[in-house]
């Protein structure tokens with residue numbers, strides 16, 4: 001019986017095993033092996049090359065065509081997607097580039113299996129081509145494709161492929177097949193914001209350069225003499241002298257790398273060379289770290305090989321073993337971000353400080369795992385490389401061998417003590433800083449969902465959401481699963497998908513299988529919405545030995561909720577409950593001495609943590625201690641913080657006035673915000689000032705983005721009474737005004753997030769109270785007169801703030817008891833010529849419905865209003 005039971009279970013296991021084999025069999029990917037011979041012409045900034053690639057069709061279908069990326073064409077003319085994206089970001093450099101600065105790829109003439117084959121450029125994108133195969137390529141078959149090509153290298157000032165002062169950055173430089181997978185072809189135009197997706201294979205690249213150049217490239221250098229020479233000049237404290245034994249004009253260097261999906265190379269006469277050979281812990285392998293940098297970076301880069309080494313060790317330990325024999329970091333001109341990753345080699349721009357350089361090198365080296373080895377589709381799911389990589393970049397600084405302190409200041413901010421002092425950052429670790437930075441956009445209503453195409457993000461959101469939010473979310477997922485379980489998930493993901501193209505659903509499957517947890521809340525919900533979790537504690541009640549915490553979830557995200565018990569700000573217990581939406585109760589056992597409970601500080605990012613606290617005793621259980629802070633800092637959620645700064649103002653009548661501003665929000669958006677600025681005017685010797693409050697209604701999904709209720713109160717002196725001055729009356733008073741300015745501002749949602757069109761409607765009341773001192777001729781005395789003037793204004797603004805030909809339309813109507821007027825303004829600028837010239841015009845039309853004022857106080861004026869004439873005190 002026992003035996004047979006075992007037998008059945010064995011059978012069952014075998015069944016399971018075979019289904020998993022079937023599942024594995026289902027996965028396929030294309031394979032491309034490249035051999036490229038390329039020669040650099042450093043006078044004309046051109047490379048000439050010929051390429052042979054062997055393409056294996058591992059799909060289940062016959063292929064009649066192959067899509068290729070011809071990405072140097074992104075720099076060819078104004079029609080390219082790159083030019084358009086840069087324009088969207090206000091960058092006109094490529095749009096107005098000269099012929100000399102531009103770049104392109106030419107001379108392509110494909111042969112497939114020796115026979116001529118035609119290709120056609122994509123209708124929309126000049127950097128995508130379709131190669132028509134002379135004969136269909138059946139499943140399982142391979143075909144050899146050859147072509148010559150030349151690339152005119154553009155200036156470095158646009159993006160990643162470029163040259164500047166005889167320094168060459170050859171990235172995305174050759175015709176490359178787009179990925180074809182179970183979801184079809186992935187042919188994309190080149191973009192600055194929006195990365196890559198390519199097929200794995202083996203690269204053999206023979207690079208011919210003038211002999212004085214030093215080359216850094218993907219893969220392992222094969223030339224012994226060149227290696228010997230590099231060893232000779234490496235790690236020298238003085239600039240290397242580039243005298244070679246033979247004086248040949250050119251040298252040809254061969255680099256080979258298997259299991260990668262791209263190849264980049266860099267050449268410069270000014271490179272210094274750093275080298276460090278290190279053992280990879282837990283293996284018997286040795287890896288060589290190379291660095292290449294100009295003289296100007298010598299000081300900063302003296303430890304750079306160590307940063308690359310430490311990065312490789314960190315990722316190997318927590319994700320999976322580094323499979324390559326070299327890791328290289330190059331300093332070169334770069335106009336897209338602080339650094340850029342390519343297989344085994346990363347390029348770093350100017351970083352300015354050693355800890356920034358270390359961070360960037362570790363981050364870019366880390367992309368060998370998230371982009372390189374786990375070759376996810378970066379264009380469609382940018383978070384899979386950037387977000388996950390940011391998690392590891394941050395954890396490099398959190399409680400690791402090299403950085404044992406969980407403290408941002410010691411690990412990162414030591415070079416800028418003033419920043420850490422001002423912002424009180426020693427409370428935070430690296431990941432908590434990223435979480436805080438994300439909440440700046442998260443609280444504003446302008447966040448975007450993380451799992452989305454890279455080019456759909458606003459420029460700031462690309463960093464704040466794709467990198468920081470996802471990094472912080474993974475940190476919270478690690479808290480929820482526990483560090484060991486999380487690490488196991490990632491290691492499993494690595495070993496199952498290395499040298500493959502995982503999608504988010506693949507990552508979820510591995511994480512769920514390894515952790516035994518349902519993680520839909522994370523992969524399906526949190527990553528696919530711009531909404532953030534918002535739990536809130538409503539109350540607390542004790543029943544015998546149990547405590548009931550009443551909780552409400554204001555969001556639609558049912559994510560696990562953590563319950564943390566504190567004793568004098570030290571955690572004494574932490575547990576998780578299942579997520580829910582709306583109201584619920586959590587039943588907990590209160591630990592002896594626990595004086596405070598906080599919910600949802602771990603697991604996901606709770607966008608408003610201020611209402612997540614409650615004390616276990618006392619009357620005002622939700623009352624927080626008040627905290628005064630200078631200027632601003634990442635707020636503590638268990639404090640009510642009042643920020644302050646000194647305030648200085650000057651007007652003709654109050655003269656110099658000094659005071660302070662007190663406010664409740666710093667960078668983050670709050671529902672209710674205030675700024676109170678009491679001041680003392682030294683000219684008038686009076687208390688004056690300003691109170692500003694607003695209430696923000698942020699809508700999650702409607703045509704309206706936000707409605708802001710505003711109220712401003714100003715109290716200043718505006719004029720001396722002239723008569724009184726003439727009379728030389730010693731009891732001179734100043735005329736004062738009190739302006740009450742409530743308004744409602746409706747901001748309409750943009751049709752596309754990256755659109756430059758803004759639309760808003762503002763209804764405003766300005767009630768101005770003046771106390772005038774009028775001279776009473778009959779009685780010969782000054783009489784104080786109270787004057788109230790109520791102005792109402794309704795305006796509609798539509799503007800397109802695009803960088804070329806921006807325009808703006810403004811309709812405005814204003815009325816008071818004395819007048820009513822309407823106006824319309826249209827302004828437009830035209831950008832013309834090859835170098836940007838601008839021609840602007842403005843059309844204004846206004847009409848009075850009626851005007852009962854004595855002195856035409858409300859007439860339209862060309863110039864702005866001044867002093868006493870400024871009836872609205874704007």
Ligand SMILES: [Zn+2]
Nearest residue numbers: 363367386389
């Ligand atoms: Zn990155």
